[in-house]
Amino acid sequence: MTSFEQPQHILLIDDDQELAELLSEYLASEGFKLSCCFDGTSGLAKAFDDDIDLILLDVMMPKLNGFEVLKALGSQHKTPILMLTAKGDEADRVLGLELGADDYLAKPYNHRELLARIKAILRRIDIAKNSNTHSSIETINNVTLNHGTRTVSCHQQEVILTGTEYQILHYLMQHHGQIVSKESLSETVLGRRLTSFDRSIDMHVSNIRRKLLSNSPIDKLKTVRGAGYIFLSGETQ
Amino acid sequence: MTSFEQPQHILLIDDDQELAELLSEYLASEGFKLSCCFDGTSGLAKAFDDDIDLILLDVMMPKLNGFEVLKALGSQHKTPILMLTAKGDEADRVLGLELGADDYLAKPYNHRELLARIKAILRRIDIAKNSNTHSSIETINNVTLNHGTRTVSCHQQEVILTGTEYQILHYLMQHHGQIVSKESLSETVLGRRLTSFDRSIDMHVSNIRRKLLSNSPIDKLKTVRGAGYIFLSGETQ
DNA sequence: AAGCCAATGTAAAGATTGTGTAAAGGTTGA
């Protein structure tokens, strides 16, 4: 999603000016904005700019070579780095990756592959960022679970559940539309075998039902006598 | 941070059982946990498990090949994927990356390089997730942190916190609106595992609460019984 | 259809666990 808000800004650190121009044109045609630095020192300075989304870093350079730039940036640097190199040496690749590079491409490279790798890195960052903030929310049949806050809402209205109730509802929703036995609920959620006169699961389900029904006219939990419970998927049936 | 809470879990989808064993041993020695699936179908099913941190996906496989698994997972799948292939074909690499793979390694590969690539991907995800929150928090819900002077104010009035209290509040604010477990607070701030009768975190949180409440009528820290604490973002909820 | 019984619903009581916090005990650094 962030990827389409504005052109992604790529910083190329490479002393080959001819290549820079070619690349700039190609990446522009793919919707990227390219800035160039022709030696390690100036590249290092620009690498800390907040609006740089990705760095293409050549290894062979005057003043400061690629590995030295990597070291200077540190492995926790927040902008991803794709290394470019004339040699395809494995030891170099490993060293680069260990120093904090995200990927490694040997020259001469195909533009399409470079583009694919750039996109792969940016896509992964985008997914990782969102997975954190929107911390996995799932909605089925008007019931929404928010794992980040361990909260539940039914028809857009919050419902207060206890920890165990939340886990049971979660498990039932994971298997929505299919029967979930009390045995598996007990083992998964309560962590113990279901014994003859243990009515805990029944009580928890009863409580969940009551709480959900305060926000919805229809029961979302169906009892299958002698078999277990089903969280109804909605629609037909 | 997340990286040290528990061993990272890697899923290998490959029909070569011998390789699987070798890899399992090697990765275990590096602190990873490896699960294996020997065909695409079962691998695909396991790929959706929440506790998988990274997938190693072989291209040549019975039932469903690597590309088909990729397609089935979709390019927005939240677990990163490293493709393994016998051929080093460039067209294959590009196709894999475009379909949603994060990286590509040709067999036979060096274990050290595989490890470096795995770590590079996981490191990048970790940084991306944290960059969201870690960067300049300053003010949330009328509570302001001033990193330069390590001072805190609540509703424009200074609050005196000890070092540990400051760190705990900082961590909670970094994850505002989300549950933060006592375990991760203990590990991150106190630098030790939370043990059965350790009440330090409770005490620190209690003290932070009291100090903040002297400047504000409403409690900014919510307790989620059995789960942890949330620094409330303000507004609704 | 009537009657029986096991399975289920659920209110209420009882047991257990997690949390808040005062106060005491330790630790550290000036």
Added chain:
DNA sequence: TCAACCTTTACACAATCTTTACATTGGCTT
């Protein structure tokens, strides 16, 4: 040594889980 701070202890209390008890239901037999 003292002061500031962190940790442990202790106890109260509230939230939650489990058990008990009884009502209700649905399927089965006769």
